[in-house]
Amino acid sequence: MTRGFRPLFGLLRPHVGAVVLVLGASAASSALALAQPWLAKHLIDDGLIARRMDVVAASCGLMLAAAVLSLAMGAFNRWHYLTLSGTVLFRLRERVFGHLQRLPPSFFARRPTGDILSRMDGDVAEVQRFVVDTVLASVNAVLVLVGTLAVMAALSPELMVAAFVLLPVQVVAVRRLRPRLETLTRRLRERSAELSGFLVESLQSVKLAQVVGSQPRDAARFAALNAGYLAELRRAELFAAVAGGIPGLLNGLAAAAVFLAGGALVMDGSLTIGALVAFTVYLGRAAGPVNTLLGLILAQRRARVSLERVADLLDEPVAVVPPADPVALPADARGAVRFEDVGFSHGGERPVFSGVDATLPAGVKVGLVGASGIGKSTLIDLLHRHYDPHAGRILLDGIDLRRLDPAELRRRVAVVAQDSPVMAGTIAANIRLARPEASDDEIGRAAELAEIGHLGLETPVGERGLALSGGERQRLALARALLQDPLVLVLDEAVSAVDADSARRIAASVDALFAGRTRIVISHHADILDGAALVLELTSAGLIRRPTESAA
Template sequence: MDNGNNIKRDNALRWAMSFIKPEVKPLVFVMILAAFMTGFALAQPYFTKMLIDDGLMAGNMDMVIRFAVLIVVMSVVVFFVSGFNRWLYVGLSGRILFTLRQDVYNHLMKLSPQFYGHWRTGDIVSRLDGDVAEVQRFSTDSLLAVVNGSLALVGSLAIMLSLSWQLTLIAFALLPLQVIFLRRMRPLVERSSLRLREQSAHVSSFFIETLPSVKFIQAQSAADHEQARLNRLNHSYLDDLLKLQIISHVTGGIPGLLTSIATACVFIIGGYFVTSGTATIGTLIAFSAYMARATGPVQTFLGLYVAYQRAMVSLVRVRALKDQEIAVTDPIEPILLGPRVTGDIKLEGVRFFYEPGRGVRDISLHIPAGQKILITGPSGSGKSTLINLLHRHYDPEKGGIFLDGVAYPHLSLKELRRIIAVVDQDTILFNGSVRDNIAYGMKEATLEQVTAAARAARIDDFIQKLPQGYDTPVGERGAQLSGGQRQRLSIARALLMKPRVLILDEATSAVDAETEAEFQQMLDKYFTDCTRIIISHHVGAIRNLDRVFSMTEGRLTENTA
C-alpha cells in the first residue's frame, strides 16, 4: 500500500516538475536575489557584535555611529529587494500552478461522458480549486523558504561555530529528536489532510447539486431536508478540520518546545561563559542572534515538512484527474474532408458497452447523404449511446463508423464535430449574451450571420424585444428564458454551424405539438440537404421521413411497414 502511494507521489512530483522547467531562468534570478538578501541579513548580527565590543565597550562613538548607519542602510536595502523578490516569486509560482490547472482542464475537456457520469462535479471542482490552491500555497512559500533558510542556516552555523562550538552543540542537541518525531507524524498528517480534502469535495458537490435545483426543492418543500444535509456535511467537515488543526498544532508545537529548551540551555551556559570571562557580551548577543537565524530556518524546514505532506496529498488528488484515460484521440495526420463532405454515414457491426447491459450491439446501418430518418425506442434502449458514438465521444469496441467513406479514427475531431451537429433536449447555455450563446463554437460569426440564424429559428422577434437585444444576458444556464426559447436558441446555433449531419435528440421535448410541427417544417426548409437523424417519441409530428427505426436493448431494427 505504502509502495503504491510512493509511486503516485513520485509520478505527481515528476508531473509538477514539468511545469517548473520552462521557468528555470526567472527562478534562478529569484534565487540569486534571495542569496543576496540572506548574505546581508547574516552580516547584521556580526556588525552588532562589533558595534558593542569595538564601539560601546571601547567608548568609540564614531565606530558606533558608522555601524549603526550601516545596519540601517542594509535593513532598508533588504526591505525593498525582498519585497521585489517576493513579488517576482509569487507571480512565478502563480504562472506555474495556473499552467498546471490549465493542463488538467484541457485534459478534462477530452474525457468521455462516462467519466462525468462516475465522478461528482463537486469533487472535480474541489480538486481544480481547493487542491490546486493548497499546492500553490505550499509552492509560494516553500522554495524561497528553503533557499533563504539553507543559506541562513549554513552561514549562521559557520559563524556560530567560530563564536563558540560548545554553545553550537547545545543549540542543536535536540534536533534529531525533532526530526524523528515529525517522521512518525507523517502518516497521520497525510490521512487527516486527505479526509479534509474529501470532506471539502462533499460540500462542493452539495452546493453544485442543490443551487441549480432551488425551484424544484421549493416545490417539494424540501428546504429543511437540504438544510439538514448541509448541517451534517458542515459538522463532518468541522470535525475533520479540528482534528487536523490539533495534529498540526502538535507537529509544530513539540519541535518548538524542544527548541525553546535548547535556547534556554544556551543562555544558561552562555551566561556562565560571560560571567567567567571566557566570552564577551557582544559575543553572546551575536551568538543568540545567529542562533535565532539558524533555529528559525530549522523550524521552517520542520514546518515545511508537514506542509509538504498536505501539499502532496492535494497534488496526488489533482494528478488523479490527469491520469484518467482519454477515450478518443485525434489522429497524428487526420484526413480533412473540407467543403466536399456530403454527410454519408455508415456503421458496420458496431458494438459498444460502457457498462454491463448499457450500450449498443451489432448495429449495421447506412444513411445516404441527405436522408431524414427517425429512431424511436424506450429509455435505456441505447439511443443516447448511439448518438455519443456518432459524435465520437466513444470509439466502438467492435466494428467501425464511416463518414463519406472515411473511418472515424482517421478524421479530425474538430472537423467531425463541425460537420455533425447535435441538438438535444438539455439545451446548454452559458452566462453570457444571446449573441454569445448562438455563436458558441462559431466565435468568428458576424452579428448579421447570428441574426440570420435566429430569424430562421424564428426567435429573432423575441430577441429584438429584449432590453439589450442580442447583447441581453441569458442568465446562468439560460435561466432568463423559457424551455422553448432555449431550444430555439440551440436550433439557431445549429443553423449557424451549417452542418452536413444534424442529430436531434428529443430536441422539441419542451414544446407543444403545434410548435413541434412548426419546428419540423423549419428544419425541412433550412436543412433539406443535410443528413438528419431524429430521436423522438412524438412520431406523429414528424413528416417526410425516408426511413424509421426502432431501438430495443441496444439493437436497431428498421420498420418496413
C-alpha cells in the same frame, strides 16, 4: 500520471531563469539580514562597552542601511516569487482542465461537480505550493542555515554543541507525526469536497427544493456538513499546533542551554557580551531554516494527499484519441453515414447494443426511434465520437470516424439535444459559440429561423439559461446548429419542450433549411418524423427498419 513529485518539478523547467532570479534575490536579502546581528555585536563590544559614540553611530547607520536594503530586496523577491508561483499554479490548473475537456460524458455523469471543483482548486493549489515552495524554500533555507552556522561557529564553536544538541529529537518527532497528519489532511479534503458538492447541487436545484419544501432538510444537512468539516478542521489544526509547537519548545530549551553555557563563557572572559547576544540572535535566525526543512516533511505528506486526488483526475482515461495523421473529409462530402456492425458497452458492462448495421444516405431525413433508455443518445454520442464503438465502425462519407480530427468531425455533425447546454451570457453570445467568426447578420438570421430572434440578441440568458423557458433554450440550441451549417444535423428530442404548433413549424423550417443534407431526428412524436425517407428502430440487437409513408 506518475504518483510522485519528480515529474511535477518539470513544471519549473521552463522558468529556470525566474527560479535563479528569485533564489539570488532571496540569498541577497538573507545575507543583509545576517549582517545585522554582527553589526549589533560590533555596536555592543566596540561601541557601548568601549564608550565610543562614533562606533555606535556608524553601527546604527549600517544597521539602518542593511534593513532598508533588505526590505527593498525582499519586496523585489516577493514580486518575482508571486509571478513564478502563480504561473506554475495556472499551468498546472490548465493541464488538469485540458484533460477534463477530453473526458467522456460518462465521467461527469458519475463524478460530482463539487468534488471536481475541490480538486481543481484546493488540491491543485496545495500541489503547486509544495512544488514551488519546496525548491525555493529549501534552497533558501539551506543557504541561510549554512551562512548562519558559519557565523555562529566563528563567534563560538563551543556554543554550537549546546545550540543543536536537541536537533535529532526534533527530526524523530516530526517523522513520527507525519503519517497522522496525512490521514487528517485526507479527511479534511474529503469533507471540503462534500461541502462543495452539496452547494453546487443545491444551488442548481433551488426551484425544486422550493416546490417539494425540502429547504429545512437541506438546511439541516448543510449544517451537519459544516459541523463535520469544522470537527475535522479543529482536529487537523490542533494536531498541526502540537506538531508545530514541539520544535518551538525544543528551540526554547536550546536557547536556554546557550544562555547557560554562554553566561559561563562570558564570566570566565572567553566570550564577549556582544558575541553572546549576536550568537543568540543567530540561533533564532537558524531556527527558521531548521523548522522550514523539518516542516517540509509534514508539508510533503499534506501535498501527497492532494497529489493523489489530482492524479485521480489526470489518470482518468480519455475515451477517444485523435489520430496522429488525421484524414480530411473530401471537398464534395455530403453527409452519408454508415454503421457497420457497431456494438458498445460502458466500462465493460452489459452491452448497450450490438450488431447495429445501417446506411443513412446523404441528404435524406432519417427517423430514429426506440424505447426510452435503449441507447439512442449513446448511438449519437458514438457518431459525435465522444466514445469509440467496442465493435464495428462508423463511417462518414466513407471515412472511419477514428481517422478524422474530432474537432473537424464535430463541426460537420451538429447535435441539438433535449438538454443542450446554455452558457451564461446573451443569446447572441450563445449562438456565436458554434462559429465565433460569424457576422452579426448571420447570427441574427439563425436566431430568426429558430424563432428566438424576437427575444433580442442581447438578452441575458442567466446562469445555465435559467432566464429562458425550456422551449427557448431548445430554440437557442437549434440556432447554434443552424449557424454551424453542418453536413449532418441530429435532432435528439430537440423540440420536446415547445408546443405542438411550434414544433411542427421548427421541423418544417429545418427540413427546408437543410434540404439536401442528412438529418437524423430522434423523437417520440410521429408528426416530427413526417417526410422521413427512412425510419429505424434501435433495439439491443441492432437497428430495424420500419415502414414509412413518405420520402424526403
